[in-house]
Amino acid sequence: ExxxxxxGGALVQPGxxxxxxxxxxxxxxxxxxxxxxxxxxxxxxxxxxxxxxxxNSYTTEYAASVKxxxxxxxxxxxxxxxxxxxxxxxxxxxxxYCCAYVRKGSxxxxxxxxGQGTLVTVSS
Amino acid sequence: xxxxxxxxxxxxxxxxxxxxxxxxxxxxxSFLAWYQxxxxxxxxxxxxxxxxxxxxxxxRFSGSGSGTDFTLTISSLQPEDFATYYCQxxxxxxxxxxxxxxxxxx
Numbered sequence: 001e002x003x004x005x006x007x008g009g010a011l012v013q014p015g016x017x018x019x020x021x022x023x024x025x026x027x028x029x030x031x032x033x034x035x036x037x038x039x040x041x042x043x044x045x046x047x048x049x050x051x052x053x054x055x056n057s058y059t060t061e062y063a064a065s066v067k068x069x070x071x072x073x074x075x076x077x078x079x080x081x082x083x084x085x086x087x088x089x090x091x092x093x094x095x096x097y098c099c100a101y102v103r104k105g106s107x108x109x110x111x112x113x114x115g116q117g118t119l120v121t122v123s124s
Numbered sequence: 125x126x127x128x129x130x131x132x133x134x135x136x137x138x139x140x141x142x143x144x145x146x147x148x149x150x151x152x153x154s155f156l157a158w159y160q161x162x163x164x165x166x167x168x169x170x171x172x173x174x175x176x177x178x179x180x181x182x183x184r185f186s187g188s189g190s191g192t193d194f195t196l197t198i199s200s201l202q203p204e205d206f207a208t209y210y211c212q213x214x215x216x217x218x219x220x221x222x223x224x225x226x227x228x229x230x
Contacts, residue, residue, distance in 0.1 A: 045167065045212070045221040061217045104173060
């Protein structure tokens with residue numbers, strides 16, 4: 001069974017740092033594109049970052065709102081995805097979801113699998 | 125690329141046909157997905173590539189469109205379909221979502 005389990009969410013002060021983890025099981029994460037998507041409480045979805053698969057050298061794309069503050073990484077030995085969040089702001093408060101993409105033939109990559117989310121609260 | 129969903133909310137009855145639209149600020153070919161999200165749950169992929177039904181999703185869900193105008197249709201609304209629906213473009217970075225459409229019980 002495919003599963004993604006996020007962890008690491010917490011209450012942190014503005015300017016602080018936090019590292020989120022996403023543990024994958026039931027599939028080899030290095031074969032898949034993976035994203036972090038966030039959702040402020042009661043608000044809509046916001047894409048945060050993409051890391052492509054091993055075949056595409058794990059290249060990354062970031063949303064402007066987090067570029068230069070957040071860093072995505074992977075550990076193939078742990079089948080896991082990480083998000084290092086620095087210089088946190090109150091507007092980063094959200095549920096953070098990791099998702100894994102599956103290639104749909106010529107249609108491109110789409111996120112078949114999602115974790116349950118982990119809550120990050122940035123407040124003094 | 126901005127995605128504008130309409131309506132932002134709607135009230136409907138079980139058995140109703142429901143249509144949600146998503147308009148992109150520039151052409152995105154067919155690189156569009158639709159998701160369903162229930163409270164305190166992760167989004168669930170319903171439709172990919174604008175009109176392809178994700179495995180396991182009931183056939184009452186369908187998608188259409190290309191370029192800038194897209195539609196999600198639920199042919200006969202069921203009790204489990206009351207949720208919020210989002211479109212997402214995957215044509216170019218930054219990937220973006222529509223603002224969501226909340227489908228409520230009339």
